[in-house]
Amino acid sequence: GIFSRMLANTFRRMVCRYQGRRIMLGLDNAGKTQILNKLSGHWDQVTRPTVGFNVGSVMFGTSDHDCMEIWDVGGDERQR
Secondary structure (H helix, E strand, O other): OHHHHHHHHHHHHHHOEEEEEEEEOOOOOOOHHHHHHHHHOOOOOOOOOOOOEEEEEEEOOOOOOEEEEEEEEOOOHHHO
């Protein structure tokens, strides 16, 4: 649930050496949140329209300490 995700994200932030931050922009209903969920390892999470933004950490490379932070900004016209 939500608590386990928060705990995992807190642990990931303690372990990761961030290589940078990326922002994902696009039109509404383009699949930005779904891509972020898949990259973050949240395969079964139900997606809803993003109000504001979502932030996810993605591990990459051969080291568990290499991470990238991805910001998913909602595609609603008011937010653009």
